[in-house]
Amino acid sequence: MIASIPRALALVLADRRAAFAAALLALILFGLYATVLPASMTGGAVGLVSLRYLTWGEAALAAIMAVLLALTVMLGLYGLRHGAGLRPAGSLIGALLATVPSLLCCSPLLPLAIAMIAGIAPAAARFGLPLQGFIATHEGALYAVAIALMVWGLAANARRALYCRCRAPDRAVS
Amino acid sequence: MRHVPSLIRRLLVALLLPPATIAAAQCLPPTGKTLARLPAGLTFMQAGKPVAVKTYDGRKLMIWQVATWCSSCAAGLRILARHRAEIDAADARVLILRAYKNGGYPGIGIKAFARKAAPALLRDPHFIFGDDTKPLFVRTNPLHEVDFYQLVAANGRVVATDSAPSASWSTIAAFLK
Numbered sequence: 001m002i003a004s005i006p007r008a009l010a011l012v013l014a015d016r017r018a019a020f021a022a023a024l025l026a027l028i029l030f031g032l033y034a035t036v037l038p039a040s041m042t043g044g045a046v047g048l049v050s051l052r053y054l055t056w057g058e059a060a061l062a063a064i065m066a067v068l069l070a071l072t073v074m075l076g077l078y079g080l081r082h083g084a085g086l087r088p089a090g091s092l093i094g095a096l097l098a099t100v101p102s103l104l105c106c107s108p109l110l111p112l113a114i115a116m117i118a119g120i121a122p123a124a125a126r127f128g129l130p131l132q133g134f135i136a137t138h139e140g141a142l143y144a145v146a147i148a149l150m151v152w153g154l155a156a157n158a159r160r161a162l163y164c165r166c167r168a169p170d171r172a173v174s
Numbered sequence: 175m176r177h178v179p180s181l182i183r184r185l186l187v188a189l190l191l192p193p194a195t196i197a198a199a200q201c202l203p204p205t206g207k208t209l210a211r212l213p214a215g216l217t218f219m220q221a222g223k224p225v226a227v228k229t230y231d232g233r234k235l236m237i238w239q240v241a242t243w244c245s246s247c248a249a250g251l252r253i254l255a256r257h258r259a260e261i262d263a264a265d266a267r268v269l270i271l272r273a274y275k276n277g278g279y280p281g282i283g284i285k286a287f288a289r290k291a292a293p294a295l296l297r298d299p300h301f302i303f304g305d306d307t308k309p310l311f312v313r314t315n316p317l318h319e320v321d322f323y324q325l326v327a328a329n330g331r332v333v334a335t336d337s338a339p340s341a342s343w344s345t346i347a348a349f350l351k
Contacts, residue, residue, distance in 0.1 A: 041249040043321050043338025053249060053340070106246040108337055111317040132320065133279020136243045 002151070008158035009071060012078045026070035033062035036102050040139065044107025061143055065098055068150040075157035084160040091153030098146035105136040211330055212237075213313045218271050220304040227269070227310070232328055234266035236346065238339065239306055241277030241320035242287040250321060250339035254301070255292035257343065261300055264350040268301050274311035277320040325349040 013019045034054055039046045041053035054062075072091045104110050110132050135142065217224040227237070240247035254261065254268060261268060272284040281287075284303045288296050295301040315322050325334040325346065334349060336342045 040245045042341035043246040045338065045341040049341045106241075106244045106321050106338065108317060108319050108322075111319045115317055130278045133241065133243050133277060133281070136241075136245060137279070137281075139245075 002155055004162055005155055005158045008075055008161040012074055012161060018074055018078070022070050022074045025073060026066045029066035029069050030062050033065050033098065034059060036099050037062055039102035039107075040105050040136070044103050044109055046103075050102075061098075061147075064147060065095070065150060068147065068154055069095055072150065072154045072157050075154065075161045079157060079160040082161075084163065089153070090149045090156060094146045094149030094153060097142060097149065101135050101139040101142050105132055105139070210332060212324075212326060212332060216310045216313065217307055218269065218304040218310055219307060220302070224307070225304065230267045230269070231330060234264055234328055234350065235326040236266065236268045236323055236349075237314065237326065238268065238270050238323035239273045239311065239315055239320065240270060240284075240287070241273050241279065242281035242284065243279055244277065244320045246338045246340050247321045248287070248291040251288065251291040251295065253340050253343055255295055257347070258295065258298060258300075260347065260350055262298065266300065266350055270295075270301060270303050271306045271310070272304070273315075273318075273320050274306040274308050277318075 013022060035046050035048075035051050037058040038053035038055070039050045042050045069091060212227060214228075216227040218227065219225070227235075238250070240250070251270070270284065270288070272287070282290075284305060285296065288303055296303070311318070314324060319337055321339075322337050323335065323339065323346075324332050325336075327333045327349075334345055336345050339346060
């Protein structure tokens with residue numbers, strides 16, 4: 001499944017406009033992740049304030065995630081133009097999971113949500129803080145799962161792109 | 175092209191959900207209910223003994239509840255260490271308390287946490303390290319947040335509450351002036 005990625009990318013990015021769009025999208029996504037990932041240091045505050053805390057490790061993570069998502073989108077669009085369906089679940093879950101440690105670990109978001117839920121179901125109140133602690137102490141694992149999901153989404157889209165090319169060569173774009 | 179409506183729907187979700195989550199996080203009030211004054215009779219634990227919060231009456235006081243697993247708390251401690259001279263000059267006291275039950279998740283003690291993040295503060299008498307008691311945590315921190323602080327003026331009024339000194343040093347700096 002993973003082996004299909006380079007072949008599909010070579011096919012899709014052969015078009016110069018597609019390559020440019022992928023680079024631009026990757027750049028935008030990098031900016032987004034580079035400001036969101038260090039938010040675990042700012043209690044969930046995102047923007048220039050979080051960018052000050054960006055480490056080399058987080059910058060590398062942001063670059064990996066941005067490239068994976070940008071390529072997934074390009075392969076997805078290619079597949080769609082050639083009649084293949086789209087299943088973005090893996091990439092979407094991965095993209096959202098990647099923002100969880102930064103936005104939820106030490107911010108008031110989770111305590112506030114739990115307080116609101118606890119108004120309806122008081123038993124829920126006791127799960128709020130342990131969840132934050134778990135997220136904070138398993139940050140690395142959560143990022144690894146997020147990246148794995150993104151790779152899975154990319155591989156699925158690559159397979160679909162190649163499949164539709166085999167099935168309908170007359171409709172494939174050079 | 176029969177997939178287009180479904181694609182548009184999914185793309186909209188993919189594109190709008192992360193910014194919406196971020197926007198929601200930014201728009202949150204910094205605290206729960208703001209207290210005009212600290213409730214009377216509150217204590218915290220230091221070296222296994224209860225210490226009354228009113229010990230610091232008459233001085234500017236920052237009460238900061240942290241969890242030792244919280245990365246923004248460590249970043250906040252480093253920010254306080256960087257601005258230590260301003261805190262010392264204002265003769266303020268910074269009460270740094272390990273939140274009750276460490277915010278619900280196990281972790282190292284408060285002194286070990288300080289030694290790791292900003293050891294110089296352990297030798298500064300303006301910084302007091304201790305452990306939250308349940309009444310202090312419950313009565314002053316209604317949402318049970320970690321990395322939550324209150325700024326108490328010399329007259330005993332709570333003038334500001336916020337979270338994450340790493341992102342809100344300007345609030346603390348204004349309080350110290």
